[in-house]
Amino acid sequence: MSDSPLRIHQIREQLRQQLDAGVFDKDHKLPSERQLSELFAVSRMTLKDALSALEAEGLIYREGRRGWFVAVPRLIYNPLSRSHFHRMVEEQHRRADTEVLSIQSELASPELMRVMELEPLTPIERLTRRRSIDGRAVLLVENCLVSRYFPDILKEDLTQSLTELYRQRYGYRNSRSRFDVQPAAAPASVAKALHLSPGQMVLKIIRVNYNQAGELIDSEFEYWRHDAVCIRIDSQCRVETEAILK
Known part of the structure; x- marks a missing residue:
C-alpha cells in the first residue's frame, strides 16, 4: 500500500x-x-x-x-482561578517544581511597554523560571515586574509562588488579570529550556495582573508545552473567589 x-x-x-x-x-x-x-x-x-x-x-x-x-494526563488550567502554579498542580495530585534560570534588572522593552501600558524608560525586573510537573519541564515563564512596586524583591526566594510573595511581603492582592492565549513557535531559548526543537509549537499565554488598587504591577509570558496543559474556563471559580474577597 x-x-x-x-x-x-x-x-x-x-x-x-x-x-x-x-x-x-x-x-x-x-x-x-x-x-x-x-x-x-x-x-x-x-x-x-x-x-x-x-x-x-x-x-x-x-x-x-x-x-x-x-504523555501523562494534561494539567487542567483555569485562568479564572486564583490558584498559583504549585497549588494548582498539587490539587491535581501531581508534583510541582520551579527553577530560576535568570534575573535581570532592565528598562521595559517597546513590546512590554505596549503590553503593560508603561511609560518609556520604566525600570522592571525580568525573572525567567522553568516549571516542571512530576519531574518533566512543561512551562517556561517570564515574569516582568514593575520595579517601583517591589523594592528588594530580588533578595527573596523566587522559586516560591509570586502570588503568595506579593501578598505576604508587599500586601498586594490580585484583583484582576487579563489573558491573551495563542499558539506560537518556540523561540530558541524556550525550546532549549523545554527540550523542544526550535520552532516547535508551544502554547503562549500573556497575562497582566492588577493589584487591589487597580494598578498594573506585573505581567507574565508563559510558554507551555501544548501537550501538557488543558485550558478549562470555569466561571464558578471566579464567583467563589469574589465571594471570599468581599
Missing part, C-alpha cells in the same frame, strides 16, 4: 489502540522512528505524520533528539 492519508490514519489508530490499552507506561519511551517505520513498512515521513497527529492530541510528546514518549 502506498504512503497515503489512509495509511497515516491506520498507523495513528493502531498506535492509539496500544496507548489506550495501557501497553506503555506513562513517560515510557516509544521505539525509535526508524524501528516504527520498519514495523509499519512506511517511510519516515509518513511515520512522522502519524506521530505528529498523536502529539497534537496530547497522547505522546517529543523531546528534541531523545525521541517520542507517552
Whole structure:
C-alpha cells in the first residue's frame, strides 16, 4: 500500500489502540522512528505524520533528539482561578517544581511597554523560571515586574509562588488579570529550556495582573508545552473567589 492519508490514519489508530490499552507506561519511551517505520513498512515521513497527529492530541510528546514518549494526563488550567502554579498542580495530585534560570534588572522593552501600558524608560525586573510537573519541564515563564512596586524583591526566594510573595511581603492582592492565549513557535531559548526543537509549537499565554488598587504591577509570558496543559474556563471559580474577597 502506498504512503497515503489512509495509511497515516491506520498507523495513528493502531498506535492509539496500544496507548489506550495501557501497553506503555506513562513517560515510557516509544521505539525509535526508524524501528516504527520498519514495523509499519512506511517511510519516515509518513511515520512522522502519524506521530505528529498523536502529539497534537496530547497522547505522546517529543523531546528534541531523545525521541517520542507517552504523555501523562494534561494539567487542567483555569485562568479564572486564583490558584498559583504549585497549588494548582498539587490539587491535581501531581508534583510541582520551579527553577530560576535568570534575573535581570532592565528598562521595559517597546513590546512590554505596549503590553503593560508603561511609560518609556520604566525600570522592571525580568525573572525567567522553568516549571516542571512530576519531574518533566512543561512551562517556561517570564515574569516582568514593575520595579517601583517591589523594592528588594530580588533578595527573596523566587522559586516560591509570586502570588503568595506579593501578598505576604508587599500586601498586594490580585484583583484582576487579563489573558491573551495563542499558539506560537518556540523561540530558541524556550525550546532549549523545554527540550523542544526550535520552532516547535508551544502554547503562549500573556497575562497582566492588577493589584487591589487597580494598578498594573506585573505581567507574565508563559510558554507551555501544548501537550501538557488543558485550558478549562470555569466561571464558578471566579464567583467563589469574589465571594471570599468581599
